[in-house]
Amino acid sequence: MIENLIIYFLIPFIKIGAIVLILSGAIAYLTLLERKLIAHIQVRLGPMRVGWHGLLQPIADGLKFVLKEDIVPSKADALIFTLAPMISLIPAFVVFSVVPFGPPGMFEGLLRGILSRFLESASVERIVSNPIASGGFVTDINIAVLFVLSVSSVGILGVILGGWASNSKYPLLGALRSSAQMVSYEVAMGFAIISVLLYAGSLSLVEIVQQQQAGGWWYFFIQPVAFFLLLVCGMAETNRLPFDLPEAETELVGGFHTEYSGFRFSLFFLAEYANMITVSALAVTLFWGGWLPPFPNVPWLGFLGIIPPVAWFLIKVFLILYLFIWVRGTLPRFRFDQLMNYGWKVFLPIALGHVILYAAILAI
Amino acid sequence: MLASYIPILIFIVIALSLPIVGLAVGWLVRPSKPNATKLMPYECGVDPESDSRDRFSVRFYIIAILFVVFDVETIFLFPWAIIYNQLPIFLFIEMVVFLGILIVGYFYVWKKGALEWV
């Protein structure tokens, strides 16, 4: 009984707490990184006042989100106006429950060290051998890939509802555009992921990484096209430039969150950046071998193993996030008709053809 | 198996409580001085004209229904991809027939101009 409580409640609780804290911190500093990078791309300095080179800027911003007045427009539907940002945020966080940050058995030694002081060795071994307790992830389910897709698809509803509840023209138009764009690119994204599943033969993210370890190759080297499809669709899904039409300032003011302010706005903001990290983590897990070092089975590259698996994972996620920001600083924005054209007439056929091509290769 | 969903449930509860706690804390500390102008829908400083909940282009509806169709299609592909290695050639032909029918529909939609965004 006590073992089960520790495996399924106590340890997940600690892991989730850590993830939520680290994620919030990561998002805060991701915004600073973005502002700094974009500034330097545009030959500016970016935030410099709060702390050394603006290092405390995210904390100041966070405080402001809580302390500023939170306006509910008089014509808005107050209940849905409050619910919408939550509907966006909760899925964006919950997705991280299946993201494998590290290999199974990552905390084995640590857990054994701590638990053996309180429990007898038989129950310690029972706890340690359970992957949910000792793995570098909150939980590992058989349908993790589908779980990520389905949970993050709920977030779209938050955007539509937020735009509608504001009862104002720009948010409504922004929400419509935003959701039309998200659903358009979700299809191509699904196909890109299916090409990987053909090779992996599993929906569990942990198993997909283990398959890449067994094969010795990251799936990126087998299916680079699928990786780029996932990345591009991910940018569209998270409304990032060059696909940030929902909040194209010159046409739509702030997009679906024009009427939002204060804490409610910060929830949308958090959700957007959390989704960015989710897409990066998904791309890393599916294509860049998750926690694996490059070419895990090449003997003379074994020295790369001195960097711990979690660090590999985080480095790769950081690289993709860096790419996201770099793209934002480099590319101009699409027009909406171009965006829909690319989604339905370019990416969808490519992704579909890609699945059929790789299925044919595997069949032969 | 069900046990591996318990941590997800805990995660949902924590993720749900975060914004609620945040809103409650914010409600205690933040100022609240509403006035009629402040609460007006934003329209670049001009008083709002006409109701915002107007009817909009039917194209959004087409996009949504096409999305649902393709979404269901991808759902069928997931279990297919998982068991693909067990009997590739048979499954390949099956899926080519399935996708073939839908690709016909896709080209029909394309030719009819439903994917055109004017």
Added chain:
Amino acid sequence: MELIFFYILAGILVTFSILTVTAPNPIRSAVYLISALLSMAGLFFLLEAEFVGAVQVLVYVGGIMVLFLFVIMLVNVREMETQRRASRHWKTAVVLGVVLSSELIFLVVRGADIFSTEGIGSNLIVEAQTRNTESVGSLLYSTYLLPFEIASILLLVAMVGAVVLTMKEK
């Protein structure tokens, strides 16, 4: 333990379903429907049908509800709010309701005798509990091959129908 979760989820499902049909504002009613569908997905997970549960969320909440919200916004909400709730078709609704609920009652009372569960192999159930998606796949693409291919024709009809109904002749 499972029973407690079942009653919680079932309670949420029934509450939000009732709210869905009684809410005066169609968008609110859609929000209640989302909650009802999510708790239904929870029930699927409780039955260890994880694939179906995830599909429920992906297709119904992430797909159909987006479509519903678009449709609600397509029509004029203001008019709908002021309209009479009971429509002219109440007679049809009553007949359909009586037929469907008597069917439901009949199935609950006699269903176990008519549809025997013997045909469903117990080893399949055990397999389904461990590798859910795989069992769905291996059944769908062998035993139920024909329904699967027919499903694609259904999807084709949906696609063509949407275009025919909404696009004007040029």
